[in-house]
Amino acid sequence: MSSELPKAYEPSLIEEKWAKFWVEQRLFEVPTPPLGEAPRKHFIHILPPPNVTGRLHMGHMLNQTEMDILTRWHRMRGETAIWVPGTDHAGIATQMMVERQLAAEGGPGRTELGREAFTERVWQWKQKYGGAIGEQMQRLGASVDWSREYFTMDERLSRAVKEAFVRLWEQGLIYRGAYIVNWDPVLATAVSDLEVVHEERAGKLYHIRYPLADGTGSIVIATTRPETMLGDVAVAVNPADERYKQFVGKTVVLPLSAVAGGQAREIPMIADEWANPEFGTGAVKVTPAHDPNDFAIGQRHKLPQLSIMDEHAHIRLEGSAYDGQDRFVAREHIVEDLRASGALVDIQDHVHSIGLSQRTGEVIEPRLSMQWFIKIQPLADKAIEAVDKGYIRFTPENYRKTYDEWMRNIHDWCISRQLWWGHRIPAWHCAGCGEVTVAREAPNACSHCGAGELMQETDVLDTWFSSGLLPFTVFGWPGEGGDALTADLAAFYPTDLLVTGFDILFFWVARMIMLGCHFMLDVPMPDGKGGLRARTLKDAVPFREVYIHALVRDAERQKMSKTKGNVIDPIDVITKYGTDAVRFTLASQASPGTDIAFSEARTEGNRAFANKIWNAARFLQMQIERGREAGYKVTLDAQAVGGNVAAAVLPEGAPLETRWIFARLSAVCGEVARSLNGYRFDEAANAVYQFFWGEFCDWYVELVKLRLDFAVAKNDTAAVTLESLVKVFDAALRLLSPFMPFLTEESWQALYASIGVSVPAKSIALTRYPQAEDFPFDEDSIWAMEILKELIVSIRSLRKEMSIPEKETVPVQIFFERVARSYFPDEALLLDFLGRSARVAEVRYVETPPMGANARSTGAFDVAVVYERQIDVAAERERLLKELAKFDKGLQAAERQLGNDGFVAKAPAHIVEGLKKQAAETRALKEKAEAALAALPVE
């Protein structure tokens, strides 16, 4: 039977099988409940949708590992657990990717194809490659509900997006207008503030002289972008700036305007608070169409807006020498021309931060253009309130502050993009009156003038608009009649948790909160009494909790990036080490707040852990088989062993180590639950690791080998032990299964097969999660085992020091005064344990504590190994001196404190007592060491 399991754990042999099994058996799919019925306890959450174009990266894997651990954990605790998977159409990213592919093919490009043909191509592309993410997720073991999978552009969600847009428009929360926006000249589209990354760069500050039109003087302005002067419409100074008071109201002649546009242009000098007397010369040129601040000044002073660039940031100025030049080329030329004309006064080095497009890396060009915006303040107000009142909790908590600060300084959200791939804005422009008609379905006539010649808006919506609606759109919002009365929504909204990275806190988390609080407020929900009630803000929030995890970096703590070439592909590492090992590594490193330096060395260690468990499973199979051959059949209630019944009964006649392992199991179950409740994946993982390897394998399995003597007929201890071994292992597998789902599934199924009992559930994932109260907790057994373990370790340690050959057995002397003898009523057993674990031949109880080179003392016992040997006097003296130094240090520290009146008076009694006791023990040990030192023969 044991030959069925290979000697070493081979993840590749089992992972695919179970991944497929879980999906095909639809184990994690949850049906829609009848309208108005909600599960009593639930754990609902949605997957932050990866880009449909993408491959999973390490960040996804961390995210999904954490979510899966939580989902499996909650599910095994009997809650209705739904994890909704999906992908995002990712407007810009996808469009770029397909364009690149078109370029590679050498055929017609995007513009040649035209809008319809191009989007058709993107859909084909999505059909072909869009499933990759899902396949990768299956390899990670993500226990998602595939029946609820979404794509942000599918028909259902598209309808919801349209509905949301129209409602916002009708509510006056969407407006359209010509404003200055962040413009990506490569993609030729507007992007939101968040899609701009700032970078410090060394630039120049150019000082340029503008002569007064009346010839009475001149004023020098400072700018980092001289090329924009072609669009200047004024020069501003601070009204309080004495130097320039007399200039205000006059006009200056724009240098180069003759070159640039033909006529020499005169522009006014104005006073505006924006001008900072401290910066540059105190005078600033005003270019409303190419700078957001200047735009604001322009509005205040009703200045004209002069655009001088096209959508690719090339100068567009009829008759100008610079017409058609790239903005940076034009800058060079303009500086040269200014120098030649004598208008250039000075060039200073100037470090300033510039905005780059997150997507293309191109310098953002502020551009005046017609865009669609969401009036954000009313949405933000509710979102702030929801978090303020504690309806949404953040972990780690400090993100609440980050969220709050951003929310309180929020700007209107530019939601239009000049792209083709995305949700097309449901607005139609009238050729007749020029007005806009916003509607759910294509209108036949203009809602303003009734004319029939309508053109649909060409812009699409920002990707984050649709993803911001997900928490309710995935559950069927807005419903059939638009009343949002869907069974899913009623049962599953708000979701319980959102797990995500801080990088999309504003992009996505904040938007979901704003849109959720807006759209779900007042929507009917079950009132728990069979009726309906309107949602308040508390139930309008998209999720109750947000857990923000860290970034996964490489082993050198560098951010992974394609340009650095240090990107670790999760699929590569799971192929190499197995999914479970990688999952476990991420989990064991995932403590809130700090980034994860992903190390292969650690992953290797966790593969070894998987292998350890694998071999423990083989050991069990072997014992079960041995038992069967000797007529010891494991007769177990599969329901109970499989944990579907919470049974806390200690098997009758359970020996010490069995009582101990059950007690430890119980304690560890408690620890794991506590840790996972606080999102301490690291603590939980380490607790299971320590238990499984350090206690179950290192001690329990070793001790149990003594008990499983099947040669004796009717050996009750053997029977009880075998049964307990199986029970504990079964529970330990269940405990580990959220972290290592593949290995535990295989081992668990194999365990039942070898017992010859059918499994109590289709999958380990559907069994009960072990909980503290499921197992008997015998505290005495813990004390006794601690002493036993220490005793064994001490003897082993002495043996090494005395260089006793491994195979040789020795007698030991134990001074048992200190130990409660009652812990070890069975002296034969003690000898068995010591014999097995430390090659002890005989135990003699002695009257006085033994001392010397062959003895060891702790607070709990004194033990000596009886063995004739040549003592290495020098080495022994060195060891004793070192020990003495340690005792002295501890003793001094203790005495210093005990001699301190303040300590004795103020410290809690148990601390003082503990210290006294410890000092006394140390003193005794020190005396013994001193005696041993004195007893050493002089060289």
Next chain:
RNA sequence: AGGCGCGUAGCUCAGUUGGUUAGAGCGCUACCUUGACACGGUAGAGGUCGUUGGUUCGAAUCCAAUCGUGCCUACCA
């Protein structure tokens, strides 16, 4: 310019509301092919907790300063 975080063993990290002599994994040293496992076992070595000062009976933990380091937000021409 504001805000947040980090600095503990060679490496990667834990360290709960301040409480007895600071932990884990990997790596390192020595020994061991013992019928679950060499992806293993056993026993070890290794840290004045970045620095300085303060609060306290008591500080890795709280406060201040300082050095180093990472990140986020922002309309400074």
